[in-house]
Amino acid sequence: MNNPREIAPAAAPRRPLFRALVATVILGAALGATAQTPPVPIPPKPFGEMPNPPPPDYSQPRYWAALPDKLDAADVVPENDPFGDRQATAPVDVFYIHPTTYRDATFWNQPLDDAKTNDWTDESVVARQAAIFNACCRVYAPRYRQTASAGVYAPPAMKGLQSYEFAWGDVRAAFLHYMKHWNKGRPFILVGHSQGASHIERWLNEFGADRKLGKLLVAAYPIGIGYTDGQLARLPGARGLCRTPTETGCIVTWNVFAPGSDGKGMVAATQARYAQKYGTSEGNAVGCINPLTFELARPAAPAAWNLGALPARPGVGLAAALRERVPLPATEAGRIGGSCVAGALVVDSLPAQGYALVPLPGGSLHFNDMDLFFQNIRVNAVVRSEAFLRRVRN
Numbered sequence: 001m002n003n004p005r006e007i008a009p010a011a012a013p014r015r016p017l018f019r020a021l022v023a024t025v026i027l028g029a030a031l032g033a034t035a036q037t038p039p040v041p042i043p044p045k046p047f048g049e050m051p052n053p054p055p056p057d058y059s060q061p062r063y064w065a066a067l068p069d070k071l072d073a074a075d076v077v078p079e080n081d082p083f084g085d086r087q088a089t090a091p092v093d094v095f096y097i098h099p100t101t102y103r104d105a106t107f108w109n110q111p112l113d114d115a116k117t118n119d120w121t122d123e124s125v126v127a128r129q130a131a132i133f134n135a136c137c138r139v140y141a142p143r144y145r146q147t148a149s150a151g152v153y154a155p156p157a158m159k160g161l162q163s164y165e166f167a168w169g170d171v172r173a174a175f176l177h178y179m180k181h182w183n184k185g186r187p188f189i190l191v192g193h194s195q196g197a198s199h200i201e202r203w204l205n206e207f208g209a210d211r212k213l214g215k216l217l218v219a220a221y222p223i224g225i226g227y228t229d230g231q232l233a234r235l236p237g238a239r240g241l242c243r244t245p246t247e248t249g250c251i252v253t254w255n256v257f258a259p260g261s262d263g264k265g266m267v268a269a270t271q272a273r274y275a276q277k278y279g280t281s282e283g284n285a286v287g288c289i290n291p292l293t294f295e296l297a298r299p300a301a302p303a304a305w306n307l308g309a310l311p312a313r314p315g316v317g318l319a320a321a322l323r324e325r326v327p328l329p330a331t332e333a334g335r336i337g338g339s340c341v342a343g344a345l346v347v348d349s350l351p352a353q354g355y356a357l358v359p360l361p362g363g364s365l366h367f368n369d370m371d372l373f374f375q376n377i378r379v380n381a382v383v384r385s386e387a388f389l390r391r392v393r394n
Contacts, residue, residue: 222253
């Protein structure tokens with residue numbers, strides 16, 4: 001593959017621009033529940049022994065964090081972006097599932113009238129993750145009764161993992177609503193980070209063998225959770241890692257770690273999950289696609305290949321910023337390189353200031369899995385979508 005700078009698009013007319021945020025806060029599910037993980041509040045009773053929040057009605061726009069025809073946090077673009085927000089004419093859709101942003105312990109799953117959590121979701125991840133894809137696609141992002149941070153950290157007796165299945169029920173309902181009312185045979189990309197990535201895995205297990213949906217799926221980007229080669233091979237439809245930047249119907253995934261770290265904790269947790277589920281250690285290599293190359297055979301790339309990491313700016317994605325047309329900050333090219341090493345994406349350097357970096361134990365940069373490679377992901381989504389459309393037309 002050529003340097004990704006060579007396939008960046010020519011400058012496009014600027015659209016109204018909006019605002020971005022200080023930090024992206026999401027659940028470090030890829031780390032597993034270890035003694036090193038930060039303490040989180042745990043609900044007082046096990047899942048199933050407490051009331052659940054009321055369900056969403058996906059016919060109402062307020063139950064969507066992003067829709068193509070409303071002003072929302074997925075419409076923002078960086079100040080120096082060559083594309084602009086192209087949702088009005090995009091031929092492809094994105095169905096984006098946000099990570100964990102609910103940190104309360106009142107419920108196991110988020111009440112959807114929790115304005116504080118909804119604002120944080122919009123500011124921390126919709127504006128900094130979902131908006132990556134507004135150059136290629138119309139963006140659909142449901143609000144859902146997400147599992148609280150406690151879901152992964154709680155002792156087994158609290159049955160916290162069951163709250164993920166409960167959350168999946170909402171994501172599933174939102175996807176079915178999207179298919180019934182808005183898809184109309186359009187190709188789509190699945191994108192999810194952390195908890196959102198776990199719901200993509202559920203999607204692939206339930207819908208992956210559906211040939212009609214398989215023909216429409218451009219690719220799935222479940223980021224921030226480890227997947228072994230054997231697990232990917234067992235997903236319905238036999239989808240594996242995307243080998244090239246233009247391959248379609250496949251999976252793109254990675255987990256980011258700071259310079260000098262190795263991701264051993266994430267890799268070990270991923271392999272243990274695989275062995276427990278399938279009773280084997282064969283095929284337990286953890287998959288990693290470097291978003292600087294999006295090429296399986298090219299796992300390393302220097303900082304020169306980074307088309308633009310996204311710095312921090314408070315408040316972007318919130319209603320006031322959207323009304324004021326405040327943009328995301330300009331992305332910065334050439335700042336961060338990285339290599340896939342034994343299943344972990346280890347970066348070679350990090351900016352000293354100006355970024356919403358949140359290092360976790362073991363060197364994980366789980367909170368920054370996407371914003372450090374903002375513009376590379378953005379370009380790849382355009383390139384991969386165009387490749388899919390060419391194949392369909394031919």
